[in-house]
Amino acid sequence: MPVVELQDVCKSFRKGGEIIQPLRHVDLRIESGEFVSLMGPSGTGKSTLLNLVSGIDQVDSGRIVVDGTEVTTLSRSRLADWRARSIGYIFQTHQLIPVLTAYENVELPTLLLKQSATERHRRVDLALEAVGLADRAAHYPRQLSGGQEQRVGIARAIVSHPRVVVADEPTGSLDTDTSEQIQELLQRLNQELDITMLMVTHDADVAAIASRRLLLDHGKLLETDLNEPGKTAAG
Amino acid sequence: MMKYVLKTIWRHRARTLLTVCGAAVAIFVFGLVTSVQEGLDRLTHGDAFNRSLIVFQENRFCPTSSRLPEDYADRIRPLAGVREVMPIQVWTNNCRASLDIVVFNGADPRQIRAYRPMTLVGGSWQAFESRRDAALVGRSVAQRRDLSVGDQFSIGDVSVHIAGIFRSSVPSEENLIYTSLRFLQYTNSLDAAGLVTQHEVLLTEGADPDRVAAEIDAELRSGTVATRTRRKGAFQAGTLSDLVDLIGFSHWLGYACVGLVLSLVATTTVMSVQDRMKEYAILQVIGARPLGTLRLVLAESTLLCVLGGALGTVAAMILLTFGGYAIGAEGVTIAFRPSTRLVASSLIVSLIVGLLAGLGPAFQVSTIKIVDALRTE
Numbered sequence: 307m308p309v310v311e312l313q314d315v316c317k318s319f320r321k322g323g324e325i326i327q328p329l330r331h332v333d334l335r336i337e338s339g340e341f342v343s344l345m346g347p348s349g350t351g352k353s354t355l356l357n358l359v360s361g362i363d364q365v366d367s368g369r370i371v372v373d374g375t376e377v378t379t380l381s382r383s384r385l386a387d388w389r390a391r392s393i394g395y396i397f398q399t400h401q402l403i404p405v406l407t408a409y410e411n412v413e414l415p416t417l418l419l420k421q422s423a424t425e426r427h428r429r430v431d432l433a434l435e436a437v438g439l440a441d442r443a444a445h446y447p448r449q450l451s452g453g454q455e456q457r458v459g460i461a462r463a464i465v466s467h468p469r470v471v472v473a474d475e476p477t478g479s480l481d482t483d484t485s486e487q488i489q490e491l492l493q494r495l496n497q498e499l500d501i502t503m504l505m506v507t508h509d510a511d512v513a514a515i516a517s518r519r520l521l522l523d524h525g526k527l528l529e530t531d532l533n534e535p536g537k538t539a540a541g
Numbered sequence: 542m543m544k545y546v547l548k549t550i551w552r553h554r555a556r557t558l559l560t561v562c563g564a565a566v567a568i569f570v571f572g573l574v575t576s577v578q579e580g581l582d583r584l585t586h587g588d589a590f591n592r593s594l595i596v597f598q599e600n601r602f603c604p605t606s607s608r609l610p611e612d613y614a615d616r617i618r619p620l621a622g623v624r625e626v627m628p629i630q631v632w633t634n635n636c637r638a639s640l641d642i643v644v645f646n647g648a649d650p651r652q653i654r655a656y657r658p659m660t661l662v663g664g665s666w667q668a669f670e671s672r673r674d675a676a677l678v679g680r681s682v683a684q685r686r687d688l689s690v691g692d693q694f695s696i697g698d699v700s701v702h703i704a705g706i707f708r709s710s711v712p713s714e715e716n717l718i719y720t721s722l723r724f725l726q727y728t729n730s731l732d733a734a735g736l737v738t739q740h741e742v743l744l745t746e747g748a749d750p751d752r753v754a755a756e757i758d759a760e761l762r763s764g765t766v767a768t769r770t771r772r773k774g775a776f777q778a779g780t781l782s783d784l785v786d787l788i789g790f791s792h793w794l795g796y797a798c799v800g801l802v803l804s805l806v807a808t809t810t811v812m813s814v815q816d817r818m819k820e821y822a823i824l825q826v827i828g829a830r831p832l833g834t835l836r837l838v839l840a841e842s843t844l845l846c847v848l849g850g851a852l853g854t855v856a857a858m859i860l861l862t863f864g865g866y867a868i869g870a871e872g873v874t875i876a877f878r879p880s881t882r883l884v885a886s887s888l889i890v891s892l893i894v895g896l897l898a899g900l901g902p903a904f905q906v907s908t909i910k911i912v913d914a915l916r917t918e
Contacts, residue, residue: 362826382830387830390829406548418827
């Protein structure tokens with residue numbers, strides 16, 4: 307049974323006086339533990355697809371089921387509860403809360419899950435350790451480098467042990483060295499923690515770390531052959 | 542999540558400080574205005590003031606113009622419903638409205654001791670009863686005029702030796718100075734031997750105050766001076782009628798203060814929320830419910846308001862406790878005293894205003910379109 311399943315998903319929005327339809331009857335199945343990268347030129351709807359999967363945007367039509375929950379039918383409150391349990395979201399620019407320390411930022415999702423203090427501390431410590439920032443727990447975002455901030459963002463995304471982590475251009479704002487470290491980290495988390503990952507990127511090198519690559523082109527999702535990156539097949 | 546609210550408030554210290562100070566000043570003024578209103582209510586609606594009557598000369602207002610025969614007391618005492626009659630000579634330094642009015646009440650020392658709700662906090666009854674010019678000074682007057690037991694206090698033609706300082710369960714009493722009736726009657730400027738300003742009539746249990754008042758006026762109609770008898774509360778309200786209007790108007794000042802706090806805290810909250818719309822979107826992405834973010838904004842505005850309100854309330858209570866302020870006219874004073882009710886009303890107003898101030902921005906945050914908010918810079 308797939309962890310993420312999109313059936314006949316359409317999404318359009320109005321930009322200026324024009325109606326843009328980035329997703330046209332899209333179908334997608336992602337199995338448990340898969341690491342899927344989604345590529346495509348700017349403005350093709352990669353982030354829109356990610357937002358639909360994570361329930362922060364709504365489809366025009368179609369059905370999305372994630373971890374056994376049909377997210378397209380949930381209310382805003384239920385979606386929030388579901389996200390807290392099942393989804394980890396990694397932003398392009400970390401998006402940490404500036405008034406909270408690294409530790410407190412990572413702790414936030416666990417507070418929403420109403421866990422005991424002991425369990426919360428255990429999970430936060432583990433998450434920070436997993437991203438190699440246990441010694442920076444008391445630092446505020448302004449006291450961290452860009453790469454460290456992104457690591458805190460990743461720790462926040464995995465702290466509640468979600469089934470699916472979505473990442474929107476997670477290396478987009480980082481220099482090459484830091485980008486490579488983050489790619490390595492994401493790969494390790496996918497393999498060691500068996501987290502299903504869906505990552506949006508426009509960088510083919512970054513997309514290469516995924517076990518499966520998809521290309522979004524003119525509203526359609528195409529499968530890219532891992533051995534022959536130029537070759538695609540309709541997905 | 543409270544940590545997030547507290548740290549957010551702390552992050553914008555200057556803005557927080559200004560908002561809290563503004564709220565504190567407004568609630569401080571609100572507290573003072575409310576204390577004046579409470580003082581008036583106590584004076585005109587207290588149960589004790591409905592169980593006693595004041596017999597005053599008809600068509601006279603200022604105490605200096607009411608001159609009743611002292612022996613009217615003997616004619617009032619036998620009437621049904623009358624428990625005791627207390628002839629009182631009143632002397633005041635100012636018949637007009639004043640914030641530092643000094644009012645002397647001259648009465649029989651035994652009656653003062655028996656019927657006035659007072660407890661000496663300094664001096665002794667013995668000293669008061671044994672010396673002709675002895676006076677018992679209310680705590681508020683003593684505070685205001687910096688008087689102590691043993692001091693000689695002179696004002697106008699009246700000069701008294703302070704034999705005691707008292708506190709009273711009736712705050713307006715603490716603005717009075719009691720002397721013996723004889724002493725005040727023979728003061729040079731009064732020249733009131735055999736005369737008094739008013740008779741205070743204490744009623745028996747179950748007596749109808751208005752019926753007894755009518756009987757007193759009827760009984761004294763044949764006397765040398767016509768009288769008008771009213772419940773003490775009504776008498777005080779009538780005497781202070783000009784001030785009552787003014788105090789009624791001051792209500793609006795209180796409401797204006799509440800409005801000021803509301804607009805101040807609402808402005809701060811709106812600014813704060815607009816700056817952090819993206820943060821609220823992030824919180825919702827990681828699983829905060831819309832209602833949860835609504836609560837965060839309400840907590841922030843309420844905290845600011847209650848903090849300012851608490852500071853303003855404390856400042857008002859300190860001023861009211863140690864200032865001993867009172868406003869008076871024609872020998873009747875309204876005491877501005879701190880009270881539990883005043884503290885509670887100020888804090889409740891702060892709480893409600895805090896919630897109201899946060900409602901708009903809180904609703905905005907809870908209905909935010911996450912995707913759009915994440916795109917904002």
